[in-house]
Amino acid sequence: MADSTDHQGLILQTLGLRKHFGGIQAVNGVDLAVPPGDLRAIIGPNGAGKTTLFNLLSGDLTHDTGQVYFGGEEVSGLPPHRLCRRGLGRTFQITSIFRRLTALENVQTAFLSHHRRHYNLLVPARRLYRDEALALLERVGLREQAGKPSGILAHGDQRRLELAIALAGAPRLLLLDEPTAGMAPRERHEIMALVARIAGDTGLTVVFTEHDMDVVFAVARRITVLHQGVVLAEGTPAEVRANGDVQRVYLGQPAAP
Amino acid sequence: MRPAGWLGLVVLALAVAPLALPPFFLQLLTEIAIVGLFATAFNLLMGFGGMVSFGHAAYFALGAYAPALLVKRAGVPLLLALPAAPVVAGAGALLFGFFIVRLSHTYFAMLSLAFAQIVFTVIFKWKALTGGDDGLLDVWPPPLLKSPAAYYYFTLAVVGVSVLALRAIVDSPFGYALRSVRENPRRARFIGIDVRRHQLVAFVISGAFSGLAGGLFAFYNGSVFPDFAYFTKSFEPLVVALLGGVQSFFGPLAGAFGFKILEWLVSRQWPVYWPLFLGTIVIVVIVLLPYGFVGLVGGRPWRTRPTTRG
Numbered sequence: 001m002a003d004s005t006d007h008q009g010l011i012l013q014t015l016g017l018r019k020h021f022g023g024i025q026a027v028n029g030v031d032l033a034v035p036p037g038d039l040r041a042i043i044g045p046n047g048a049g050k051t052t053l054f055n056l057l058s059g060d061l062t063h064d065t066g067q068v069y070f071g072g073e074e075v076s077g078l079p080p081h082r083l084c085r086r087g088l089g090r091t092f093q094i095t096s097i098f099r100r101l102t103a104l105e106n107v108q109t110a111f112l113s114h115h116r117r118h119y120n121l122l123v124p125a126r127r128l129y130r131d132e133a134l135a136l137l138e139r140v141g142l143r144e145q146a147g148k149p150s151g152i153l154a155h156g157d158q159r160r161l162e163l164a165i166a167l168a169g170a171p172r173l174l175l176l177d178e179p180t181a182g183m184a185p186r187e188r189h190e191i192m193a194l195v196a197r198i199a200g201d202t203g204l205t206v207v208f209t210e211h212d213m214d215v216v217f218a219v220a221r222r223i224t225v226l227h228q229g230v231v232l233a234e235g236t237p238a239e240v241r242a243n244g245d246v247q248r249v250y251l252g253q254p255a256a257p
Numbered sequence: 258m259r260p261a262g263w264l265g266l267v268v269l270a271l272a273v274a275p276l277a278l279p280p281f282f283l284q285l286l287t288e289i290a291i292v293g294l295f296a297t298a299f300n301l302l303m304g305f306g307g308m309v310s311f312g313h314a315a316y317f318a319l320g321a322y323a324p325a326l327l328v329k330r331a332g333v334p335l336l337l338a339l340p341a342a343p344v345v346a347g348a349g350a351l352l353f354g355f356f357i358v359r360l361s362h363t364y365f366a367m368l369s370l371a372f373a374q375i376v377f378t379v380i381f382k383w384k385a386l387t388g389g390d391d392g393l394l395d396v397w398p399p400p401l402l403k404s405p406a407a408y409y410y411f412t413l414a415v416v417g418v419s420v421l422a423l424r425a426i427v428d429s430p431f432g433y434a435l436r437s438v439r440e441n442p443r444r445a446r447f448i449g450i451d452v453r454r455h456q457l458v459a460f461v462i463s464g465a466f467s468g469l470a471g472g473l474f475a476f477y478n479g480s481v482f483p484d485f486a487y488f489t490k491s492f493e494p495l496v497v498a499l500l501g502g503v504q505s506f507f508g509p510l511a512g513a514f515g516f517k518i519l520e521w522l523v524s525r526q527w528p529v530y531w532p533l534f535l536g537t538i539v540i541v542v543i544v545l546l547p548y549g550f551v552g553l554v555g556g557r558p559w560r561t562r563p564t565t566r567g
Contacts, residue, residue, distance in 0.1 A: 058447070084449040096447075098440035101433075104513040109437045118434035118450060121460065125430040169448055 010069065011036045011164050011205045012057070017066035019052055026052040027063070028229030036172075039199055040207045041216045044226035045250055050209040051093060053226065057207075059083045065094050073171065081256045083212045089171030091162045093178045093209075099151030103142055103161050106150050107133040110168035131169070140194065156187050163191070167198065174199075176208035181213060188212055192219045213251065219242070225250060263554070271413060280405040284477075287409045289517045290416040291473045292497060296509030296530035297423055298466035299494035304503040305427055306459045307439030308358075311366040311491050313374030313467050315353065318380060318486030320346040320468025321475040322387060325396045330386075335398045339415075339472050344469020347461050349376070358453050370488060377486035392482035396475050412473050419466055420510070424461060427506055435459050467494075496535070500542050502549025511550045 012034040018028040027049045034040050042050050055061040057068060059080040068076050075083060098106050111129035112118050137143050140160040145153055150161055159179060166174060179195065180188035192208075192215050199206045210216045216223065216237075223240040224234040227250065233243045240246055275283055295317060302308040309401045320342035327338040353372040360368055387393065404406050427434055434455055438445045442452045475481045484490065494509070501512020523534045546552050 009392050060443075080443075080446040081449050081451045084447055090447055092443075096441055096444040098444065100440055101436060105433065105436075109433045112430040112433055113449045117430040118455070120430040122429060123305075124425070124428045124432045126428065128430060151506045165444070165448060 009072075010034060011038075011053035011071055012207065013067075013069040013118055014057070015067045016223050017068065018054060018064045019056055019061060020064060025229050027056060029066070030226070030229070030231055032206070032224065032231070034173075034205060034207060036201055036205055037173060037199075038205050038207075039196060039219060039221040040205075041223045042207060042209045042226060043211075043213070043216055043223060043250070044232070047228075048226040049229040050226055051177060052229075054090070054175055054209065058088060058175055075126065084169060084171075087170070087172035088175070089166035089169050089173070090175040091159075091166050091177060091179055095155070095158045095162055097150050097158055097162050097165065102147055103137060103150050103153065103164075104130070104133055104146040106161055107136055107164050107168050110165045112190075114169045136164050136168060137161075139198070140167075156183050156191075159183065160191065162196070171204065173205045176206060178209050179213065180210065180212060185212070185214075189218065195219070268417075275406040275409060283405040283409045285517060285521060287405070287412045288474075289479055289513050290412050291470050291477060292414045292493065292517060293510040293513035294419055295467055295470035296494040296497040296501070296513055297420055297506075298463045298470065300498045300503055300506075300509045301423060301427065301435075301463045301466075302459060302510070303495070303498060304506075305432060305439060306435050306456060306463075308456060308460070309362075309366050309495070310357075310369040310460075310463075311488065311495070312353075312369035312371070313463075313494055314486050314488065314490035315369075315373035315376040316346040316350050316464035316467040316485075317471035317474070317490060318376060318481075320471030320511060321350045321481045321485050322380065322471075323391070323468070324472045325393045325475045325481045326386070328396055329393050329547045335402065335476060339469075339476075342475075343465035343469040346471065347465030348462025349468075350461045351394025351457070354457050354464065358456040358460060368493065373486060373488060373491055377483055377488075380486055381483040387483070390483060392480050394480045396481060397479050402476075408477060412477065415469070419469060423462075423466060424506060431455075431458070468494070496539060498549075499539065500549055502546075502551040504548055505551045508549050508551045515550050 010033050012032065014030055014032040017027055017030040018025070032052060042053065044050055052061065056063045059078050059082070062077055067074055070086060070088060072081065075086065098109065101109065108129050109123065111132055112125060115129070117128065134143065134146060137146050140163055142157060142160055142164065145157055150158060153161065163179065176195065180191055184192065195206060196219050198204060220237055222235065223237055224231055225240060225246050232249065233246045234239055235243070241251070271286070274286060294368030299310065299313050302310055322339035323341040323345035324335070327333040327341055328335065353369070357365060357372065381389055397403060400410055402411050409529070422517045434445070434450055437448070438450060438452050438455050445452055471485065497512040497516050498509040499512070500516055501510065519534070519538065520531060524531045542549060
């Protein structure tokens with residue numbers, strides 16, 4: 001395990017991260033150490049604190065105590081748009097896209113912002129980063145849907161679009177909050193295989209939460225198990241599967257559909 | 258392209274209008290152009306930024322009083338005084354907008370209204386500078402622009418350039434980002450956009466062009482009064498944009514035309530009943546024409562129906 005002095009080599013590290021809502025300690029002292037290039041699953045029963053942890057890591061929430069280091073620098077308290085500029089991308093458990101814009105415009109806007117053109121008032125945006133956006137849509141399998149308003153796309157395609165939006169920012173670290181929520185089993189494997197391929201190609205670090213254990217054990221390089229706001233176990237898929245605590249509190253239960 | 262054809266036809270008709278129409282109608286068209294600019298500037302916020310301001314009269318009034326004061330108190334000629342309209346109104350929008358964009362939805366609307374009432378009160382009470390309730394009279398353009406046809410052409414040119422500029426802004430990267438903020442502020446943050454700052458820039462642009470509309474109106478009217486800043490004036494661009502269609506860039510211009518023509522037709526016969534008539538029209542348009550007047554001609558001006566959040 002990492003200690004407080006070696007966060008230089010890690011892309012993401014948290015130390016003693018805590019967050020409570022009223023009387024509920026949602027995240028209760030989480031130490032997380034993610035090296036570059038990792039494909040890390042964070043699993044745990046409902047209410048284990050996964051989404052809260054994600055919201056703390058991405059600046060959507062501010063933690064009560066503890067520190068977050070991103071790329072070796074402390075980023076505690078930075079707002080989301082600043083973190084995004086430093087190379088953090090994320091998707092949400094509930095699909096979050098620009099519904100009245102076309103799929104192409106969704107990704108184009110992300111490219112425009114990434115290249116810091118978003119205060120440009122003078123040039124027409126229609127052709128800017130169009131090819132890049134189309135190539136990215138192709139990559140996630142949405143090339144044919146590019147001209148459609150994103151709000152009418154099928155649910156799975158909206159999830160893919162959100163992934164493309166996040167990737168347009170060329171993140172170093174991608175946080176995916178249940179990227180396959182609401183998808184059919186086959187599509188789940190497809191999209192996570194795609195994420196793994198992209199991560200492998202670009203050296204991108206991915207941290208994701210997921211309820212489908214088949215997907216988790218097929219894709220993740222390492223797994224962190226959260227339980228009641230603390231890290232219960234961490235290790236390779238094989239280590240986690242063999243861990244007695246994990247079996248008792250989580251894997252022993254029937255897996256969520 | 259269809260919209261381009263419509264646009265050409267409209268421009269041609271406006272250009273030859275002074276040959277065919279008596280001065281009264283030129284004045285009506287001048288007023289339509291000014292209200293159209295005001296509503297188009299307003300709709301940059303409402304239609305493209307998802308921000309409903311109930312206080313845009315503040316920037317209209319700042320834009321009316323700034324050049325009027327320069328002409329009256331300092332003897333500056335119109336062409337030099339008019340640029341003060343967007344500058345002063347934009348500065349006001351920057352000052353008030355800094356606080357207003359910190360809120361959303363109803364609170365955004367109410368705070369914008371509150372600041373507008375402050376502007377109204379200051380204008381109303383500061384008699385030494387603004388003339389208070391008596392307003393500022395004899396704010397006329399120079400002789401060259403004084404005839405209805407000359408001021409009509411002048412207004413048309415200023416409004417035309419302004420509308421083209423606003424159109425370019427809507428189509429620019431800034432405009433794309435503004436739409437993303439309207440659609441989903443949280444997602445916009447996670448593509449790196451500083452949402453409040455983006456909203457503030459849009460607010461200042463909108464306020465500046467609203468101020469320019471106010472400046473044009475001051476010289477058209479020949480006088481300025483405190484009620485330019487009163488809240489009833491704030492609802493004018495809102496109603497005009499709703500009638501014309503907030504989903505479309507040219508909706509507010511169409512709305513200004515429909516609004517002023519109807520107002521003229523109805524008020525001429527039954528001046529007392531205009532508000533009743535207007536209320537009925539607004540209800541009919543909201544219920545039957547969700548895209549406003551432009552929905553009648555342009556098919557679907559936006560690419561899709563507004564979708565419900567899911």
